[in-house]
Amino acid sequence: xxxxxxxxxxxxxxxxxxxxxxxxxxxxxxxxxxxxxxxxxxxxxxxxxxxxxxxxxxxxxxxxxxxxxxxxxxxxxxxxxxxxxxxxxxxxxxxxxxxxxxxxxxxxxxxxxxxxxxxxxxxxxxxxxxxxxxxxxxxxxxxxxxxxxxxxxxxxxxxxxxxxxxxxxxxxxxxxxxxxxxxxxxxxxxxxxxxxxxxxxxxxxxxxxxxxxxxxxxxxxxxxxxxxxxxxxxxxxxxxxxxxxxxxxxxxxxxxxxxxxxxxxxxxxxxxxxxxxxxx
Amino acid sequence: xxxxxxxxxxxxxxxxxxxxxxxxxxxxxxxxxxxxxxxxxxxxxxxxxxxxxxxxxxxxxxxxxxxxxxxxxxxxxxxxxxxxxxxxxxxxxxxxxxxxxxxxxxxxxxxxxxxxxxxxxxxxxxxxxxxxxxxxxxxxxxxxxxxxxxxxxxxxxxxxxxxxxxxxxxxxxxxxxxxxxxxxxxxxxxxxxxxxxxxxxxxxxxxxxxxxxxxxxxxxxxxxxxxxxxxxxxxxxxxxxxxxxxxxxxxxxxxxxxxxxxxxxxxxxxxxxxxxxxxxxxxxxxxxxxxxxxxxxxxxxxxxxxxxxxxxxxxx
Numbered sequence: 001x002x003x004x005x006x007x008x009x010x011x012x013x014x015x016x017x018x019x020x021x022x023x024x025x026x027x028x029x030x031x032x033x034x035x036x037x038x039x040x041x042x043x044x045x046x047x048x049x050x051x052x053x054x055x056x057x058x059x060x061x062x063x064x065x066x067x068x069x070x071x072x073x074x075x076x077x078x079x080x081x082x083x084x085x086x087x088x089x090x091x092x093x094x095x096x097x098x099x100x101x102x103x104x105x106x107x108x109x110x111x112x113x114x115x116x117x118x119x120x121x122x123x124x125x126x127x128x129x130x131x132x133x134x135x136x137x138x139x140x141x142x143x144x145x146x147x148x149x150x151x152x153x154x155x156x157x158x159x160x161x162x163x164x165x166x167x168x169x170x171x172x173x174x175x176x177x178x179x180x181x182x183x184x185x186x187x188x189x190x191x192x193x194x195x196x197x198x199x200x201x202x203x204x205x206x207x208x209x210x211x212x213x214x215x216x217x218x219x220x221x222x223x224x225x226x227x228x229x230x231x232x233x234x235x236x237x238x239x240x241x242x243x244x245x246x247x248x249x250x251x252x253x254x255x256x257x258x259x260x261x262x263x264x265x266x267x268x269x270x271x272x273x274x275x276x277x278x279x280x
Numbered sequence: 281x282x283x284x285x286x287x288x289x290x291x292x293x294x295x296x297x298x299x300x301x302x303x304x305x306x307x308x309x310x311x312x313x314x315x316x317x318x319x320x321x322x323x324x325x326x327x328x329x330x331x332x333x334x335x336x337x338x339x340x341x342x343x344x345x346x347x348x349x350x351x352x353x354x355x356x357x358x359x360x361x362x363x364x365x366x367x368x369x370x371x372x373x374x375x376x377x378x379x380x381x382x383x384x385x386x387x388x389x390x391x392x393x394x395x396x397x398x399x400x401x402x403x404x405x406x407x408x409x410x411x412x413x414x415x416x417x418x419x420x421x422x423x424x425x426x427x428x429x430x431x432x433x434x435x436x437x438x439x440x441x442x443x444x445x446x447x448x449x450x451x452x453x454x455x456x457x458x459x460x461x462x463x464x465x466x467x468x469x470x471x472x473x474x475x476x477x478x479x480x481x482x483x484x485x486x487x488x489x490x491x492x493x494x495x496x497x498x499x500x501x502x503x504x505x506x507x508x509x510x511x512x513x514x515x516x517x518x519x520x521x522x523x524x525x526x527x528x529x530x531x532x533x534x535x536x537x538x539x540x541x542x543x544x545x546x547x548x549x550x551x552x553x554x555x556x557x558x559x560x561x562x563x564x565x566x567x568x569x570x571x572x573x574x575x576x577x578x579x580x581x582x583x584x585x586x587x588x589x590x591x592x593x594x595x596x
Binding site for chain 2 (some may be wrong): 050074120121123124127128129130131132133134136137138140141142216219220223224225226236239243246250253256257259260261264265268269
């Protein structure tokens, strides 16, 4: 994988030729993420501005992807929706990593009663299917962006606890750790210089995969009306609104679906590329 | 009998997790903002309750007692199959759930069958002709299945097969074949994952000595694969099929809503929407109990599939 490291025109050429699909998927992801992040500046229209003269309009120069049943510009809504979904997904995963990962790190590192308690907690959360758990929390806390983020974080963090803990236990038995301990390395030194670097690749690859999964969960929750609430735009809710009009205006069903698909596909591809690079 | 001792230990572990799940479900009512009695009355009456109504319900439900004694009392009723009444309909939760169990069970079973029946041969094909067409189709399918939202796939299938061709109804469940489109939309991702798993397991042992021996003694190629290679994938396959149960149940919540199937998933979505806490509590407990049972069943199946695992050592 040396070719990956020298970023020159030549290597770019090599990548495009050898892995055309990966290059396309990741480029699309970059475009979608950039367009979503910069929605306030780039989006042609605000997400809720209505053009009542043009309801369910087909794509045109004025509305590049057409308009929905309230005459709102679909492209603009897709961009704003992406901004919300990507922000929630990033928050969910950062929190899962920070809370779940840290618990896993210490559980694996120290073992003993802390490990025992942490693992029973993980067993509890993993014995309830992800969406059922998230919905149970939404059901008692109520809907809303904070509650959605919290519910998804609780559903995702046990995976990180388990992942990090199992890797830490493997690292702990390796010779370089024994050597570092023999040389007098203390707990924090070991953690910072040996454990964290050894965990980095694993965690980054998992984050890429989970980014796709969390985005799908957000869209699914939006779709059943328990995620991001209207009038805020969201890919899943855009699809529900479009459903009764599937026959009249198929383009309003296709656009949000493709947006979710290519974003998730992009994150999966990114994770695969990172895996080959970081965890050979 | 080491296996009995092993199963006994796993059973105890399962009961312990289920106990934690029950505590989690019990606490759900306290996560709701405000006084739990007020929350229940608000759902039941559809208006803001008066102070006297709240204090009457507080006494009736025992919300004024310590949380431990409340939990014990609640748990005692749950153990007798009494999860209380639905706040929305006023009917006992357990009867409400039992009438909706069948469609979801059928959906889960058919989806698993669909994924295994298509995923295993696809994985086998991909391993036999590594980098060949079967392998490419399998890889494409796995990536596609993992990235496409199941409800969107359902839309596309409805558009093609229900609206355009008219082969299946767009929603509802009258005949078993009405489950075709839900099963396909739900099973696609699982099928892709299963086929990749079978492929990677088979590639690991493709070049083992005993495979060469089987070939050199003149066994037909398909028998080499079917009898000597494929059984190596059985155990990971069972593990994954069980863990996929979790994904299928999560997916069923959404897919049942798309196709208006009168199952547990759709019922659960309504319960969540109306903060119907008793229904949420019961669903969480029952689903996780089913999941824990399936894991236990998988442990038993491992022993049947691999004679090595029946030995003394594995269970110690």
